[in-house]
Amino acid sequence: xxxxxxEAAEILGLTxxxxxxxxxxxxxAPVRPGARPLRFxxxxxxxxxxxxxxxxxxxHAADVARRLRExxxxxxxxxxxxxxxxxxxxxxxxxxx
Numbered sequence: 001x002x003x004x005x006x007e008a009a010e011i012l013g014l015t016x017x018x019x020x021x022x023x024x025x026x027x028x029a030p031v032r033p034g035a036r037p038l039r040f041x042x043x044x045x046x047x048x049x050x051x052x053x054x055x056x057x058x059x060h061a062a063d064v065a066r067r068l069r070e071x072x073x074x075x076x077x078x079x080x081x082x083x084x085x086x087x088x089x090x091x092x093x094x095x096x097x
Contacts, residue, residue: 002031002039011045012052
């Protein structure tokens with residue numbers, strides 16, 4: 001699934017200008033380099049969001065996923081954490097909390 005620059009910005013808590021900077025630096029690869037509008041593989045954006053998190057945020061996310069699994073719901077780290085649009089990479093909350 002591909003997403004737009006605006007959607008990527010919401011996931012990462014950045015502006016679209018910052019998304020273009022990430023592309024220019026090679027930190028985020030568009031589906032078709034040079035094509036406009038820029039589109040990205042959603043999973044690649046989520047992976048970048050995960051790499052930007054601090055160790056304590058990653059530990060919290062792992063704990064949330066563990067609690068969801070123990071509750072009998074199928075969960076992965078990515079599914080257990082929702083990023084709130086317009087907030088930095090540290091602004092997340094557990095699904096259902």
